[in-house]
Amino acid sequence: MLLFPEKREKTNRELIERIILEKYNQYYRLACGYARNREDACDIVQNGAYKALRSCAALEKPEYAETWVYRIMLNECFGHLRRPKALSYEEMAEDGTETPSAEDCYADVDLRRALDALPDSDRAVVILKYFEDRKLEEIAKLLDENVSTVKSRLYRSLKKLREILTGVKSADCRKAGTGR
Amino acid sequence: MIYNFSEVKDQNEQVEQRLQGMKEEYRRQEMSEAQLGQLREKMEAAKMKNRIEYGKRGIVRAAAAAAVLAGSFVLLPNTSASIAHAMEKIPVIGGIVEAVTFRNYSYKTERNMADVDVPQIQPTEIAGQTADMEVSAIPPMEIAGQETPAQAKLAHTAEKINEEIRDITDGLIAEFETNLKQEQGYQDISVKGEVLMTTPDYFTLKLACYQGAGSGYAWNYYYTIDLRTGERLALRDLFAEDADYITPISENIKGQMQAQMDADENVYFWLNDELEEWNFKAITDETSFYLNEKGNVVIGFNEGDVAPMYMGTVEFEIPAEVLEGIRK
Numbered sequence: 001m002l003l004f005p006e007k008r009e010k011t012n013r014e015l016i017e018r019i020i021l022e023k024y025n026q027y028y029r030l031a032c033g034y035a036r037n038r039e040d041a042c043d044i045v046q047n048g049a050y051k052a053l054r055s056c057a058a059l060e061k062p063e064y065a066e067t068w069v070y071r072i073m074l075n076e077c078f079g080h081l082r083r084p085k086a087l088s089y090e091e092m093a094e095d096g097t098e099t100p101s102a103e104d105c106y107a108d109v110d111l112r113r114a115l116d117a118l119p120d121s122d123r124a125v126v127i128l129k130y131f132e133d134r135k136l137e138e139i140a141k142l143l144d145e146n147v148s149t150v151k152s153r154l155y156r157s158l159k160k161l162r163e164i165l166t167g168v169k170s171a172d173c174r175k176a177g178t179g180r
Numbered sequence: 181m182i183y184n185f186s187e188v189k190d191q192n193e194q195v196e197q198r199l200q201g202m203k204e205e206y207r208r209q210e211m212s213e214a215q216l217g218q219l220r221e222k223m224e225a226a227k228m229k230n231r232i233e234y235g236k237r238g239i240v241r242a243a244a245a246a247a248v249l250a251g252s253f254v255l256l257p258n259t260s261a262s263i264a265h266a267m268e269k270i271p272v273i274g275g276i277v278e279a280v281t282f283r284n285y286s287y288k289t290e291r292n293m294a295d296v297d298v299p300q301i302q303p304t305e306i307a308g309q310t311a312d313m314e315v316s317a318i319p320p321m322e323i324a325g326q327e328t329p330a331q332a333k334l335a336h337t338a339e340k341i342n343e344e345i346r347d348i349t350d351g352l353i354a355e356f357e358t359n360l361k362q363e364q365g366y367q368d369i370s371v372k373g374e375v376l377m378t379t380p381d382y383f384t385l386k387l388a389c390y391q392g393a394g395s396g397y398a399w400n401y402y403y404t405i406d407l408r409t410g411e412r413l414a415l416r417d418l419f420a421e422d423a424d425y426i427t428p429i430s431e432n433i434k435g436q437m438q439a440q441m442d443a444d445e446n447v448y449f450w451l452n453d454e455l456e457e458w459n460f461k462a463i464t465d466e467t468s469f470y471l472n473e474k475g476n477v478v479i480g481f482n483e484g485d486v487a488p489m490y491m492g493t494v495e496f497e498i499p500a501e502v503l504e505g506i507r508k
Contacts, residue, residue, distance in 0.1 A: 009230060010490070011446065011490045012490075013227065013230065013490075014396075014488075014489050014490035015488055015489070015490045017223065017227075017489070018484075018488060018489045018490070020219075020223065021220075024211060024216065024219060025209075025210050025211060028209065028210065028211045028215075029206055029207065029209045032206075032209050033206075038212075038215070042211065042215045042218060042219070045211075045219060046218060046219050046222040047222075049219055049222055049223050049226070050222050050223070050225065050226045053223055053226035053227060053230065054226045054229060054230065056230075062446075062448070062490075107201075107202075107205065108198055108201060108202055111198050111199070111202055112202070126199065127206075130196070130199040130200065130202075130203060131199075131202070131203050131206040131207065158192050158195055158196070159192075161195045161199075162191045162192060162194075162195050165194075165195060165198070166191060
């Protein structure tokens with residue numbers, strides 16, 4: 001038992017610090033899946049790290065520290081999308097003032113745009129499953145959902161991606177095709 | 181882009197394949213050095229706020245602020261050992277060897293803190309007067325005043341160790357000063373020498389280092405001299421030739437780790453961790469050690485070596501019975 005918040009603050013802080021400095025590129029990649037450019041992705045990770053360290057005394061079980069930090073990062077990603085100042089890719093491109101950033105130069109541009117069309121949590125499931133090779137159980141833990149919910153998110157996402165990529169939903173497809 | 185797959189299943193596989201194709205590109209995304217620097221800055225800012233909130237290091241902060249107000253910093257390089265010695269008056273340890281603070285480097289501003297002592301080991305013949313106070317502790321052969329081979333060896337060993345210490349501290353100070361020039365981030369370094377309570381046969385100087393920039397890291401060096409031979413003592417020197425001391429020591433440490441973890445939920449060592457490669461397996465000949473007042477071997481690990489960083493530097497005293505029969 002930790003009787004002193006100062007002590008918990010210290011032990012948790014050092015643990016969380018270590019985790020962040022070890023896994024920052026993982027968070028960064030995740031953020032890139034939500035942000036429009038490298039700077040925004042960086043902001044997301046920075047803000048997440050700041051929040052994690054500031055609230056580290058709230059972490060009750062150090063063994064969940066990694067999951068805990070990851071969740072904070074996910075929330076930052078989701079929150080970022082809702083922030084008004086974040087311009088969408090289309091807006092920037094049509095504006096002509098912003099050139100596509102490095103992250104958007106994927107060979108498979110269509111897939112990248114299809115991913116952007118997925119809801120926050122669904123996109124996280126796809127990223128974690130296919131890019132980070134996480135097990136469904138792990139994803140469920142990170143998103144604080146049960147495994148069957150994650151499964152249905154995954155199924156729904158694949159269906160949606162398939163539809164977008166095969167042009168079943170012509171509206172989405174046209175939007176994606178004229179983005180540049 | 182139209183795909184003519186009749187089966188939904190095939191289409192799903194197609195999507196999965198394309199996702200797989202993107203994985204490599206996804207994984208290649210990394211933060212630049214500059215971005216990592218920004219992240220560390222932000223982390224420092226969070227820690228600073230925590231410190232204020234939890235009132236930790238309040239005194240240090242006040243002192244640092246005062247130093248800023250006065251527009252001054254303290255820098256005390258002692259160029260000569262004799263001056264340092266006169267200032268320090270560190271009592272003689274073990275009769276024939278002592279440690280003096282050769283140089284102290286300190287610097288304090290809001291963002292930068294350094295407190296570096298550069299201890300140096302001196303055989304008392306060189307140190308002069310102070311040895312008289314402790315004459316009774318000096319083994320008979322030294323009282324005769326004749327320089328024995330062991331003493332000559334001792335002078336040489338001490339100089340070697342002193343050189344190593346100077347290299348370590350010079351390196352840390354140089355790094356600190358480079359960071360000062362760049363004027364970014366927070367940094368905090370400290371080096372302290374400590375003579376450990378030892379047996380008349382051994383002298384051990386512990387050099388405790390801390391470097392904080394982004395995240396803090398603490399580590400120790402132990403320098404042990406066998407006063408009978410004047411040689412620097414290696415772990416293997418304590419044991420009979422060909423004796424396996426690595427296994428019993430390592431196994432004992434594992435047992436102690438487990439017992440400590442069982443007794444306290446806040447204690448954690450990398451012993452049965454999921455990440456197999458991090459787990460502690462065995463000590464090596466390079467693992468730090470010293471001999472305590474009971475003559476028992478104490479193994480020391482640096483922060484992050486065998487446990488998460490928050491556990492700090494850790495030590496394990498190996499009970500005498502574990503090494504019975506193989507100690508020299």
